[in-house]
Amino acid sequence: MNPKGLSEKEVLSLLNSARLKDTSYDKVLSAMCTRPHPIAVKAHMQFIESNLGDFGLFSGTKELEEKVIRLMGSLLGCPETYGYITTGGTESNIQALRTARNIAGKKHPNVVIPASAHFSFDKTADLLGIELRKAEMDREFKVDLNSVESLIDNNTVALVGIAGSTEFGQIDPIDELAEITESHELFLHVDAAFGAFVIPFLGKKYDFDFSVDGVASITADPHKMGMSTIPAGGLLFREETCLSPLEVNTPYLTIRAQHSLAGTRSGAAAAAAYAVMMYLGREGYTKIVNRCMGLTERLVEGVRESGVQPLIDPVMNIVALEVPELDRVRKELREKGWFTSITRAPRAMRLIIMPHMSEEAIDEFVSDLGKCIKTI
Ligand code: 0PR
Numbered sequence: 001m002n003p004k005g006l007s008e009k010e011v012l013s014l015l016n017s018a019r020l021k022d023t024s025y026d027k028v029l030s031a032m033c034t035r036p037h038p039i040a041v042k043a044h045m046q047f048i049e050s051n052l053g054d055f056g057l058f059s060g061t062k063e064l065e066e067k068v069i070r071l072m073g074s075l076l077g078c079p080e081t082y083g084y085i086t087t088g089g090t091e092s093n094i095q096a097l098r099t100a101r102n103i104a105g106k107k108h109p110n111v112v113i114p115a116s117a118h119f120s121f122d123k124t125a126d127l128l129g130i131e132l133r134k135a136e137m138d139r140e141f142k143v144d145l146n147s148v149e150s151l152i153d154n155n156t157v158a159l160v161g162i163a164g165s166t167e168f169g170q171i172d173p174i175d176e177l178a179e180i181t182e183s184h185e186l187f188l189h190v191d192a193a194f195g196a197f198v199i200p201f202l203g204k205k206y207d208f209d210f211s212v213d214g215v216a217s218i219t220a221d222p223h224k225m226g227m228s229t230i231p232a233g234g235l236l237f238r239e240e241t242c243l244s245p246l247e248v249n250t251p252y253l254t255i256r257a258q259h260s261l262a263g264t265r266s267g268a269a270a271a272a273a274y275a276v277m278m279y280l281g282r283e284g285y286t287k288i289v290n291r292c293m294g295l296t297e298r299l300v301e302g303v304r305e306s307g308v309q310p311l312i313d314p315v316m317n318i319v320a321l322e323v324p325e326l327d328r329v330r331k332e333l334r335e336k337g338w339f340t341s342i343t344r345a346p347r348a349m350r351l352i353i354m355p356h357m358s359e360e361a362i363d364e365f366v367s368d369l370g371k372c373i374k375t376i
Contacts, residue, residue: 027338031354036229036230037227037228040273043275047267047270051265053253053258053263054264056253064271065085069083071277072222073210073236076192076220082240084259085232085233087231087269088223093219097158097160099237099243099245102246103187104158107155109130110151111125111132111133112152112158114142115134118165121160135148141170143172161188161190162190164316170312171208182213182214188214190218192208192219193233196209196221197289201290202289202293219236222273225288227288227355228276247259296316302363318351319350326347
């Protein structure tokens with residue numbers, strides 16, 4: 001560290017040169033995050049010093065967090081939900097399975113997850129000492145229920161279903177998973193980190209949330225399609241008692257107990273999530289999702305003209321494309337400024353059509369992809 005501080009101008013210039021190296025979202029088709037809504041940014045700034053780790057000092061922010069949990073609960077089929085704003089999907093998944101593990105009290109717990117589950121479950125398993133059993137996917141990349149059944153034994157403590165899988169944007173049959181969990185008396189966690197702010201606004205209705213009896217917890221991230229600032233994840237439980245296994249006494253704080261994994265945590269993120277949800281309402285999110293779905297259709301129609309097919313008809317604004325010579329094509333697209341991603345099995349080009357995309361950008365991408373493929 002320098003013995004003396006720099007001027008504000010000097011510091012800002014250091015920041016600017018770093019910021020210039022960051023990628024602007026314009027040609028990013030690989031991210032589940034996007035530019036936050038301006039109202040979220042304003043709220044974030046206003047609450048920048050607020051710490052929900054010691055919410056006795058920040059009772060106004062705490063009220064906003066409670067309200068935002070109820071807003072998400074009402075969106076996801078149950079206004080009376082219990083939970084908190086986490087740092088993201090990873091923390092929510094860890095905490096949901098920590099609850100399930102602690103309630104079950106098994107010596108050698110295992111959890112059955114779909115093979116399509118996000119890698120945050122690998123972290124979760126390692127931290128919690130849980131064995132992960134990965135169930136196969138069917139032809140549409142939904143979890144195969146026979147495979148799930150075959151993996152359950154006396155040490156299974158929970159099943160996980162995905163509503164908006166990271167790679168395919170697919171929705172598992174949550175109602176059928178719920179029947180399995182009920183017959184085996186298991187905890188059912190739904191990872192809707194991405195899907196929670198998409199599925200309720202699609203034209204088609206899906207049973208994926210607390211409207212399905214048996215869903216015990218949901219991961220739902222404002223910092224993905226919720227248009228909020230990072231770090232804002234959501235962890236929701238149907239029953240208040242599910243919070244108890246997470247409770248730790250905090251005798252020297254202004255509060256009696258904490259349920260969060262993080263100690264000190266951002267009140268700004270909770271305020272921002274509240275602000276954007278109040279500002280947009282169902283109408284605002286429906287417009288955003290409609291627009292993303294329109295762009296997704298435009299992209300799929302466009303690439304079909306070059307002979308490229310999606311692995312499945314997109315369910316949400318995530319597409320997996322069967323592209324020949326995938327590595328070379330992705331490399332060439334990268335040279336043209338595009339960030340694309342991949343699916344693992346089968347290997348395909350994975351694209352997420354986030355709100356930062358425009359019609360012009362989609363048309364340019366379709367044309368660039370067509371050119372890269374033609375050179376084969
Ligand atoms: N669950 C699902 C279904 C997810 O897709 C993700 C993240 C998580 C949990 C974990 O969420 P956090 O990253 O908030 O802890 N899915 C994206 C991914 O890993 C996250 C992402 C976001 C990746 C922006 C890249 C990026 O630029 O692909």
